[in-house]
Every structure is written in structure tokens, then in C-alpha cells.
Amino acid sequence: MKKELFDKWSNQYDQSVIEKGFPFSGYEKAIVNLIKSIRITHSTQVLEMGVGTGFLLSKFYQNGAQCYGFDFSDKMLAFAEEKMPSAFLFQHDLKQDIPEKIKRAKFSIILAGYVLHHFNLQEKIEIIRQYLSLLKKEDGRMYIFDVSFKTKEDHDLYREEHLDLWDDAESYFIAEEIKDHFENCEYKQFSLCGGLYTIS
Numbered sequence: 001m002k003k004e005l006f007d008k009w010s011n012q013y014d015q016s017v018i019e020k021g022f023p024f025s026g027y028e029k030a031i032v033n034l035i036k037s038i039r040i041t042h043s044t045q046v047l048e049m050g051v052g053t054g055f056l057l058s059k060f061y062q063n064g065a066q067c068y069g070f071d072f073s074d075k076m077l078a079f080a081e082e083k084m085p086s087a088f089l090f091q092h093d094l095k096q097d098i099p100e101k102i103k104r105a106k107f108s109i110i111l112a113g114y115v116l117h118h119f120n121l122q123e124k125i126e127i128i129r130q131y132l133s134l135l136k137k138e139d140g141r142m143y144i145f146d147v148s149f150k151t152k153e154d155h156d157l158y159r160e161e162h163l164d165l166w167d168d169a170e171s172y173f174i175a176e177e178i179k180d181h182f183e184n185c186e187y188k189q190f191s192l193c194g195g196l197y198t199i200s
């Protein structure tokens, strides 16, 4: 999807996320459950790639974390800035290398919420690998929320049943294709079409 389409979507984005069904079904609840299950303090540094309006990152911000995020849509970023005035937010395209600004930083948590399905499998793996290098060695975690299915069969079945909503230009996650590329990767299906990857 092009930057201009995200710019246009920005003022209705938060409403779309809480609507039932494809693609965001179960997303908000999955975020709440994750936040409850981890310890967030003022020294927790969180980076989100494709931060959008800050729907996901702001939950960490509200819990006191130091928040960093980038997105290629300046309109999306403007909404994120309203939610998180003291976060470090900037414009950047994930197609480019890790931005100079954060290249030498280390994060406790790196998030990718519904952004990596704009990249094919090889690109996803490459981006994940690149950003894993920014995690703190001791206890860093990457959390990826996205449209995702356990198996190719589940993916194909869901597609058949939801052709009206499905976008063949997007590349949704299939856990069995991703998991083996990473040493420590856990997968949880949080709705019929949504999954959470935890990589350390």
C-alpha cells in the first residue's frame, strides 16, 4: 500500500482497528493481554516500526515506557504525536536500512503491528533479522502482531471464505513458514485471522 493511502486512512484508523472481523479481529484484546503479562518500567525502551497513529505503542507509553517509533506516513505520525507528546517519533521508510538515528541504540522491546504484511516472506525475514540486532542481549523481545495463520491450509481456507475482504497484493503471515528462520520464536493465534510472534 502506498504512503498516500495511509495518509488518507490516518483520521479513521483507530476506528478501523476496533471494528470486528478481518483484519484486526482480537488485536486490542491481544495487546491488553501482552501488556498485562510483561513488566514495563520507566527504563523500558520500546521501538515500533510502522507506528501509525500510535494505537499499539501508546499502550506502552501509558505504562511509563520510553517510546520510539517511525512510519513513512507523516499524517499517521501526527496522530501518534498527539497521543505520545514525549515519544521520539520520526519519518522513515522500512524499505531503507535501519535509520542512522537509532542504529546504535538498544531496545528492551521492538514492536511491529500490522506492518510487515506489506513485505514478502524473504523481505519479512530480512527486516526482522535486521531489527533483532537492536534488541538488548539479556532480555530483549520482539513482538509482531499481524494477519497470520498457523498453516498454509488455514491461510488458504480463510482466504476462500473471505474473498471479499482479502487483498492478494498483501502477504499475510504463515507461522510454519516463519518460525524455523528464528532460534527463539513463539507463536500464538489470537483470533481466526490474527497472530502474535514473540522472538528473542
Ligand SMILES: C[S@@+](CC[C@H](N)C(=O)[O-])C[C@H]1O[C@@H](n2cnc3c(N)ncnc32)[C@H](O)[C@@H]1O
Pocket (backbone or CB within 6 Å): 003, 006, 007, 017, 049, 050, 051, 052, 053, 054, 055, 056, 070, 071, 072, 073, 076, 092, 093, 094, 095, 112, 113, 114, 115, 118
Ligand atoms: C495497519 S497500520 C498499523 C499501525 C500500527 N502499527 C498499529 O499497530 O496500529 C500500518 C502502518 O505501517 C505504515 N507503513 C506501511 N509501509 C511502511 C513502510 N514501508 N515504511 C514505514 N511505514 C510503513 C503505514 O503508514 C501505517 O501507519
